């Protein structure tokens with residue numbers, strides 16, 4: 252028997268208890284505790300280089316080796332979706348020489364690796380603004396996407412020139428255009444429609460976000476898609492991150508209990524103290540003043 256409290260609620264309060272349309276939590280991770288979608292914030296390249304008295308750029312180069320290692324491991328583990336935060340809209344604030352170097356590395360990585368990823372049946376996508384990128388980079392992105400469009404193994408997404416708030420704003424603009432054109436009733440806009448109008452539509456919500464490099468924040472990465480994600484932070488700097496660290500994060504994920512705002516079955520049983528105890532606490536909290 253659950254505790255059935257008959258507390259007075261105002262009209263406003265009771266409306267808050269109504270289920271919201273499309274508020275269903277994301278589809279649970281794959282069976283066996285394996286996340287369907289892992290997203291990675293690859294941080295720590297600069298510090299890795301500094302620790303070795305090398306220029307920051309050396310850390311980014313070594314970071315590519317870590318990308319390769321992790322993508323290979325993800326494929327071998329049978330992960331369905333992997334998203335890598337490769338260049339944020341805020342990264343343009345870095346010194347011009349570092350930005351130039353990162354763009355050059357991205358070109359080299361695409362030219363060297365996309366064909367190989369294609370041979371391994373990996374589908375490659377890019378999320379982030381295309382406007383503002385050099386034309387040859389935009390072409391590399393488009394040709395990688397069309398080359399690998401029908402692949403069915405790992406779905407690998409690079410968040411490149413990406414900012415989550417901008418992605419959400421773009422979705423809002425698209426829906427607003429539909430409203431302005433009379434195609435959409437604003438009252439009918441649901442969270443699902445906002446997600447579907449985003450560039451990342453088709454990529455499921457992130458189940459697990461891993462951040463290397465010791466910081467504990469999301470830095471404008473997948474803010475919408477990570478609503479229910481488990482977060483794993485590691486102090487390891489990105490160039491030192493590898494397959495074993497990915498596996499450790501997956502193990503950590505498997506140990507977590509995901510409740511999506513609900514209550515675990517084990518906590519729903521009879522409470523030995525019962526309704527009287529809850530009433531006493533309600534009186535203490537609401538009637539004491």
Ligand code: FPP
Nearest residue numbers: 293294295296297298311314337356357360
């Ligand atoms: C942050 O390290 C890392 C990035 C700017 C993005 C990650 C880039 C790579 C792994 C290399 C490029 C990858 C591809 C696939 C082309 P940081 O410089 O902020 O490190 P810090 O916090 O130690 O300064």
